[in-house]
Amino acid sequence: MTTISRQDGMDFFADSFLPKREVVIQYAAVTEQGRLEVVINGETLQYPGVWVRQNCQCAKCFNPTCQSYISSLKDITFGNLELQSATASAMGDVVRCVHNDGHITEFDAYWLYNRRMTENGIKERYANMTICELVSWPNPSEMVVTEISYAEVTETYRGFEIFGDALIRDGIVIVTDAPNGKVFNDFSQKTGLVGTANHYGFDWIVKNEPNPTNHAYTTAELELHTDQPYLYNTPNIQVLHTIKQATRGGENVMSDGVKASLVLKERKPDYYRLLTTSGFIFEDVISHKSHDPQFYITRSSPVINLNEKGEPAVIQWNNACRSSFFNGSPEDYENLMEASLEFYKILHEFAIEISNKPGDMMIFDNKRILHGRKSFQCEEQRLIEGWYFDWDMLYSFLRVAKIKKSKDENMLIDA
Numbered sequence: 243m244t245t246i247s248r249q250d251g252m253d254f255f256a257d258s259f260l261p262k263r264e265v266v267i268q269y270a271a272v273t274e275q276g277r278l279e280v281v282i283n284g285e286t287l288q289y290p291g292v293w294v295r296q297n298c299q300c301a302k303c304f305n306p307t308c309q310s311y312i313s314s315l316k317d318i319t320f321g322n323l324e325l326q327s328a329t330a331s332a333m334g335d336v337v338r339c340v341h342n343d344g345h346i347t348e349f350d351a352y353w354l355y356n357r358r359m360t361e362n363g364i365k366e367r368y369a370n371m372t373i374c375e376l377v378s379w380p381n382p383s384e385m386v387v388t389e390i391s392y393a394e395v396t397e398t399y400r401g402f403e404i405f406g407d408a409l410i411r412d413g414i415v416i417v418t419d420a421p422n423g424k425v426f427n428d429f430s431q432k433t434g435l436v437g438t439a440n441h442y443g444f445d446w447i448v449k450n451e452p453n454p455t456n457h458a459y460t461t462a463e464l465e466l467h468t469d470q471p472y473l474y475n476t477p478n479i480q481v482l483h484t485i486k487q488a489t490r491g492g493e494n495v496m497s498d499g500v501k502a503s504l505v506l507k508e509r510k511p512d513y514y515r516l517l518t519t520s521g522f523i524f525e526d527v528i529s530h531k532s533h534d535p536q537f538y539i540t541r542s543s544p545v546i547n548l549n550e551k552g553e554p555a556v557i558q559w560n561n562a563c564r565s566s567f568f569n570g571s572p573e574d575y576e577n578l579m580e581a582s583l584e585f586y587k588i589l590h591e592f593a594i595e596i597s598n599k600p601g602d603m604m605i606f607d608n609k610r611i612l613h614g615r616k617s618f619q620c621e622e623q624r625l626i627e628g629w630y631f632d633w634d635m636l637y638s639f640l641r642v643a644k645i646k647k648s649k650d651e652n653m654l655i656d657a
Contacts, residue, residue, distance in 0.1 A: 255309065257356055258645045259371045265355045266334035272325040280330070280337055282351060287358045294339050295323045297357075298347040373640055374410040376610075379498040382594045388412065392420040392603070396432040399643040399653050406640035409479070413498060413607040420483060420601045424627050429481075429603075432655070434639045437629040440473060441526075441537055445629035448482075450620070457562055461488075461619065464562075466497055466589050466612040469630075471558035472524035472541045477630035480608040484598040485625040492618030497593040499557030499610050503546050505588050507554075513581035517545040520578050521558065523565035540565065545582060556609040559585075 269281040276291040296311065298304065303313040324342045331338070337354065339347045357363070379385050388408035394401030395417055408415040421428065426445040430436050437444045451459045458464060469477050482494075507514040521544035528536050547556035559582075568575050589612060598604055606613065608630065618624060646653050 255645070256371070257353065258648070259641075260356050260367065261370065263352070265351045267330040267337050267351045267354075268334060270328040270330040270337045272328050272339075276324050278325060278328050278337070278339055280328070280354065282355045282358075285358075285360075287355075287360065289354075289357075289359065291323050291325045291341075294325065294347050294349075295341060295345070297349075298345070299349070300345075300347070303347075373637060373644070374407045376413070376500065377411050378501040378504060379412070379592060379594075382592060385594050387414055387416055387594075387596065389416045389418055391418050392425075392429075392601075396429065397655055399647040399655060400651060402433065402643045402655070403640065403647055406636055406643065409605060409607065409636065410640075413500075413611045414496060415605050416596070416598070417603040417605060418601060420603050422601075423485065425483060425603070426627060426629050430631075435631045435635050437631050438477065440470065440475075440477070440630075441539065445627065447485075448626040448628055449623045458615075461617055461624075463617040464613075464615040466495060466586070466593065466614040467560040467562065468499070468557055468612055469560070469608050470526070470563075471543055471560050472526045472539045472563055474541055476556075476558070477608045478632045479605060479630060479636065480613075481603055481605050481627075481629050481631070482598075482613075483603045483627040484600050485627055486620075486622060487598065487600055488618035488620040488624045490619045491616050492620075492624060493616045494596045494598060494604060495593050495614040495616065496596060496606065497589040497612045499546075499559075499589070499612050500554050501592050502585060502588040503554035503557070505592070506585050509588075510581070510584055513584050514546070516577060516581045517585060518548055518554075519544060520570070520574070521545050522578070523567050523569065524558070524560060524563050525565045526563055542569065545585065557612060559612065 265282050267280050267282055268284070269279075271279050272291075273279050273288065278289045278291065278294050280287050280289075296313070298313065299306075303311060305312050326340045326342055328337060328339045330336070335351050337349050337351070339349075341347065356367075388404070390401060390405055390408075395405045396402075405415055405417065424445075424447075426437060448458050450461045469480060503514065503517075506517070521542060523540060523542045525538070525540040527538050543558040545557065545559050546554050547558065549555035570578070595616075596604065
């Protein structure tokens, strides 16, 4: 018969986001359904017996260093999950549960209350643990792109929080005064925003060339587009770092695909419905012998992709890599192009122009913000350093930054 209780001094990182408060367990018992029932600060709460056992914090079930549950599901049956008894401590700060096999599970009152399975508990966790909400762009004349220095982002948690919130909210932020030359490694190491590789590598230099292998390596205009819609793992966040700018022209044209989608839905709901259910085949083909490796990557996708709430979230549009293959009838293609051209008009209606100078890093959501470029002239090569990184890494470091900053407004990264 096992009699193991919780480990002392455990710190759960996620609870740092939730309100600090005094809570007292006033009553504890086991219900007829085998659930743990407690009254905390006058609120009656229930937790399934299986949840109680799975979330046991004893040394046999939980590793506090890894913040990971180490008990095996194969050792758990509904027979030994059943609760025999539940009692609150005299101070009301701990509940002690005894299972049928003699295993003991104890929970701290504050920890347990934060995980209440009620509507108000779910809403509170969502409100406090959701980092930032997306906001579609206003009219171009009212759009202000957040700018923040490279040193602030890479050296202070406060600066990183401003950077991360702006990127989530607006889909774009400009980091100014980056060091001369390539900064991919330095930025990745200092922020933890590790670059993601694809068939072009981890990072690249966009420059005008005499015999370009990509239309981006010319001085011509680039239409509004999202990068690499032919990939199943479409790049999340894109960085374009200006090392050398053009003498004339070369301004970036940016537009919020979510904004354009919402406008299209209001103006032309039939077109919106079509673009959310139908799409194009995109492809990236390098077949000439001078290029190594050669590849042929292809994928089909709707132009406007919805999230779990039915809201526009991901835009897949790149006319340069649109395939000549189409999975539909001639009429289907005509209707789809009619809707796409209306969407394209709206994208330009709400687009903004950004003139980046050397040292500027324009960082944006590749799945939401479409980007283009005006044609340019230059006496020397225009040099733009680029790479991608994932939302997972941004959200992770941003959560850490918010927790660190809450303890010390001016705390330095790695201080």
